[in-house]
Amino acid sequence: xxxxxxxxxxxxxxxxxxxxxxxxxxxxxxxxxxxxxxxxxxxxxxxxxxxxxxxxxxxxxxxxxxxxxxxxxxxxxxxxxxxxxxxxxxxxxxxxxxxxxxxxxxxxxxxxxxxxxxxxxxxxxxxxxxxxxxxxxxxxxxxxxxxxxxxxxxxxxxxxxxxxxxxxxxxxxxxxxxxxxxxxxxxxxxxxxxxxxxxxxxxxxxxxxxxxxxxxxxxxxxxxxxxxxxxxxxxxxxxxxxxxxxxxxxxxxxxxxxxxxxxxxxxxxxxxxxxxxxxxxxxxxxxxx
Ligand code: C2E
Ligand code: MG
Ligand code: MG
Ligand code: MG
Numbered sequence: 001x002x003x004x005x006x007x008x009x010x011x012x013x014x015x016x017x018x019x020x021x022x023x024x025x026x027x028x029x030x031x032x033x034x035x036x037x038x039x040x041x042x043x044x045x046x047x048x049x050x051x052x053x054x055x056x057x058x059x060x061x062x063x064x065x066x067x068x069x070x071x072x073x074x075x076x077x078x079x080x081x082x083x084x085x086x087x088x089x090x091x092x093x094x095x096x097x098x099x100x101x102x103x104x105x106x107x108x109x110x111x112x113x114x115x116x117x118x119x120x121x122x123x124x125x126x127x128x129x130x131x132x133x134x135x136x137x138x139x140x141x142x143x144x145x146x147x148x149x150x151x152x153x154x155x156x157x158x159x160x161x162x163x164x165x166x167x168x169x170x171x172x173x174x175x176x177x178x179x180x181x182x183x184x185x186x187x188x189x190x191x192x193x194x195x196x197x198x199x200x201x202x203x204x205x206x207x208x209x210x211x212x213x214x215x216x217x218x219x220x221x222x223x224x225x226x227x228x229x230x231x232x233x234x235x236x237x238x239x240x241x242x243x244x245x246x247x248x249x250x251x252x253x254x255x256x257x258x259x260x261x262x263x264x265x266x267x268x269x270x271x272x273x274x275x276x277x278x279x280x281x282x283x284x285x286x287x288x289x
Pocket of ligand 1: 061091116210254255257
């Protein structure tokens with residue numbers, strides 16, 4: 001029976017793999033058309049200063065509304081886009097759209113755009129960034145590129161050269177999802193980051209008794225300060241978490257406690273109603289965006 005069970009499980013596993021592969025190739029096909037059909041949107045999540053409670057900028061997040069399947073999470077389609085090379089086109093569209101949208105905002109705010117390691121490896125990236133900035137008519141310092149530790153897993157020289165080139169363009173650089181990769185800390189000796197973003201997995205549960213997350217947040221924050229970098233806590237959902245990350249010295253906060261990602265018009269309306277962000281209390285229950 002044990003043997004049968006084993007074989008049965010293997011059988012189901014193989015079927016799952018097959019179904020997953022089919023779903024991914026369907027998704028890939030759909031994604032190719034998504035840009036031209038206007039199914040992609042950028043959504044903007046406010047970044048709030050802990051010192052002033054003012055909105056200092058937004059993180060631009062890709063949204064895909066599939067005509068049949070509805071909203072598809074970037075967790076799912078970014079991976080497909082990276083595997084198929086579509087990320088180049090998608091990433092450029094995201095960059096241009098985010099720059100154009102921040103240019104329309106009623107104050108000179110900052111917009112942060114996620115950059116895939118594959119885009120980062122493309123020598124054309126500084127040119128693409130320069131063009132997006134010029135076309136939108138924003139200042140380079142209004143654009144922040146979010147990069148994950150995974151860019152340090154390959155080719156040191158290419159990575160160094162890309163950092164230099166992007167700094168030359170004048171954009172800001174942020175290290176996203178800090179602490180979740182497999183990279184060493186060696187890159188902090190030279191990589192010119194303006195900001196470190198603490199991943200939400202460290203914020204989640206940080207207020208629970210016996211959690212080590214608070215100690216980890218405090219350490220990352222003092223590391224960032226010592227290196228002259230700003231620090232954003234991601235995924236702050238409750239007042240307790242907000243209090244904790246503020247106490248530990250995080251300069252900025254992003255999370256459902258303030259706002260989810262808004263479409264560009266809603267973000268502008270939000271700014272017109274005042275730059276001060278209001279924490280919503282423990283559970284902000286609104287439609288997922
Ligand atoms: P990320 O860059 O770390 O973005 C933060 C994610 O956390 C976003 O998820 C955001 O909606 C979510 N988030 C913010 N506050 C909270 C909170 O309080 N609670 C919880 N539970 N979640 C919160 P989203 O939009 O689903 O994006 C997921 C990931 O997809 C991003 O993680 C990023 O890695 C990737 N992504 C999104 N847009 C782009 C893009 O334009 N280009 C690239 N390359 N990747 C993107
Ligand atoms: Mg990000
Ligand atoms: Mg992140
Ligand atoms: Mg992420």
